[in-house]
Amino acid sequence: MSTKDKATVGEDQHGIESEDTETVGKPLLAAEKSRMTCRNVFVYYGEKMAIDNISLDIGKNEVLSMIGPSGCGKSTFLRCLNRMNDTIDICRVDGDIKLDNQDIYDQKLDVVPLRARVGMVFQKPNPFPKSIYDNIAYGPRIHGMVDSKTDTDEVVETSLKRAGLWEEVKDRLDAPGTGLSGGQQQRLCIARAIAVNPEVILMDEPCSALDPIATAKIEELIDELREEFTIAIVTHSMQQAARVSQRTAYFHMGKLIEVGKTNKIFTMPSHQLTEDYITGRFG
């Protein structure tokens, strides 16, 4: 697969040669290891192609980080994984994305249960303007996962504990979620996402609005959550990708350039573009 080792690239413009469309590295996993499989995915915003033929697997209990310069399509790709792009009218997704061998773009499949299975944490902490308790309880309630107050209490407590927020907020569960600090808000959002017990959690630059201490807490949390969930994280911070993920995918102008074990990508990138990006020559 990776016969074309180092693609020739112009000095200044880091464009991609037309024939250079094949992904370097190991985007695909063995069937029993993968949670989500994506094959030949194209995404268009109106006429503009945002994702150009990407095939990539996300393994069970792994953290996959997606890096790349702004506008490279990594967030767009992430949002395909729980069909959040459906909300954008001009957006069209082609290709094959499966969760546990089930086509998530199947006409018959409803997005509501899909999003219960594939949760999402956004760039900017976006707790609902409700109490901390209601923020966590919202998902289980709308999906009918809880029947009684005691059930709900339990879900709220375990979710907050798993998100490492319980000790900080247990005395003020009725306080508005929006009154927490930025880092706490983001952990609240993570707790909210895991309250419905999803299989996959998508994180779109979850720490870009946070200070280093809050970031460290979230990263620690991501590492713990890996035991139970599959996590795909988009990040601008290469250090973060290196710290939290097992595999890293490098995107460039809508194409998936290179995928591999994180330590390999950061120490011995195979593709010239990847090397240029991680050594800080652009991006």
Place this chain on the structure above:
Amino acid sequence: MSNKQDRKSVAAAVEKGLARRKAKEKRFQRAGLAAVITALMMLAVLLISIVSTGMPAFTQTALKLDFHYDESLLPAGQTLNEETIRAMDFHGLVKKTLREKFPQVKKRKDKKALYKMVSNGTPYILRDMLMEDHALLGQIKSIWVLADDEVDSIFKGSKTIADSRLTEAQYGWVTQLVAEERVMTRFNWTFFQNGDSREPEQSGIRGAIMGSLFVIIVTLALSFPMGVAAAIYLEEFARPGRLNDLIEININNLAAVPSIVFGLLGLAVYINFMGMPRSAPLVAGLVLTLMTLPTIIIASRAALKSVPPSIREAALGMGASKMQMVFHHVLPLAMPGMLTGSIIGMAQALGETAPLLMIGMIAFIVDIPQGLLDPATVLPVQIYLWADVPEAAFRERTAAAIMVLLAFLVVMNLLAVWLRKKFEKRW
């Protein structure tokens, strides 16, 4: 160094321009302040003129007369009941009482002038009192009765004798009553208890207030749910496209249609085609609903638009359906804006006159409406009607009715502010 030289000259140029910039800013500020002051002064002039004209209408002059419910009122052999009371000559009783009070009046012409001193509604008041208390028959009762509007105006000082229609003799009788402490000014309850009347002293705005209330209830009950539902559909569910754009343009245009056109529409559709009654609050409410809908839809759409997309994404990301997203998260946040828009629309509807003239609300209606189908009038139309009447006492009442209408509008706006504060959520 040339570089330093350059910097100096730049600084000098900036310095030079600075004075001009500051002067410009000052001029602009002064112009703005002048505009604000002019607007405030005009508002003050308006309010002062309305209040000073309208204040006298809130008090009313009453005369104390001793009425003798003579047994002779009841024809011999008849018993006292509703029917016989109705047949009694209370007009005669009033005239007789006045003649006895002023025995010096002899001439027929003078007597006529004398009878005009009290409100010509007095006989009915006497009748109603006897209806209520049959034991009054045969007794002499001191009753405060309303003075005629000319007497009222003189006594309250809103007119001088020179421009009053009161004759010299009538004025003399008033002074005599004043000397006997049989004249007083009291709060004008009549104004808030009665419907319209040809006689200023008996006229009130109760009918118009009730009419306005019914109309507003109909308008609110129809236009708020329809407007909000339409806004939610257009903003959240409708697929953007030609049709949606066309609808939006039409709604915006509807908001700018002169209101009288809606009145004509109401006349043609509701009254002529559907056969609804004229002058009915129901029809008025339907017409004003048409007029208010665009305002509410536009305000509600703006409120929905202003809800940050991050909340929508959060809800959708949790697996909420579109409807759950709208009703659990977007709507509560958009509510304050929607309520404000709706109340402003309601205030507009409350002050609307032109379309209601077309559906017959301009009729002279004495009875206070009891339901949505009773003939009624509304406050602004009442103001329009009174402003057209020559009697000076109606001029006062026009201004007083304007004050009541303004009070309603202020209350509604305060309600809007309060609701917005109450429902507003911080994030």
